[in-house]
Amino acid sequence: MATDKSTLEASTREGSGKGAARRLRAKGQIPAVVYGKHLKTPLHISVDPKGIRTAINTPHKLNTLIQLKLGSGGEQVLLKDYQMDPLTRDILHADFIAVRDTDQVKVNLPVVLTGKAAGVLDGGLLTQIRRNLEVWALPGAIPLQIEVDVTNLKINEAIHVNDLKLPEGVSVKTNVNYTIAVLAAPEAAEVAAPAAITSAAPAAAAGKAADPKAADAKAPAAAKAPAKK
Structure with a gap:
């Protein structure tokens, strides 16, 4: 089966740090980085976090092949990692890896x-x-x-x-x-337990019948003979 494919719009971003990230998020974008062994340096980009969710909403999920559109060019990437707000579950940052069709990933x-x-x-x-x-x-x-x-x-x-x-x-x-x-294999105890319960019942019954003291204790007292005049 061929890998599912999606597209994602991206823009080159300037600046770094928390301040730049906050300004991006205020515009509905998040910072992201594209890594790859064939890239001279990592690409620092901004993307729409909703676009990421849409891109990986396929049967392949995180293994979806994404065509990243960047200006007049782009990169074929896989989403490798992302940071998420623990309360809102919003994506805050994403890392992509650029891949080539002939290189295994x-x-x-x-x-x-x-x-x-x-x-x-x-x-x-x-x-x-x-x-x-x-x-x-x-x-x-x-x-x-x-x-x-x-x-x-x-x-x-x-x-x-x-x-x-x-x-x-x-x-x-x-x-x-x-x-x-x-x-x-099934536990030995689970197999033996029903047999032990079954064999214990007749033994208990036999023990009660063989105990004369127990039988005498439960028998009603005999009537006394009348006294001779």
């Missing part, structure tokens, strides 16, 4: 388990350990998510990063073989 993707695990059908418990994964992909071919098929997963088995079948052009660059999901 590092993105964070959600991990989604698919299928019905064989071990679950046998009573096992499936637990997803890792819900996001950092991968490398070409900007125009960033997947929506990493899908992991657990259909053949059995009890006491696990799926790790090295087991994944990644989409073409997508790779994981890590020395750690992270665990994605595990399928554990």
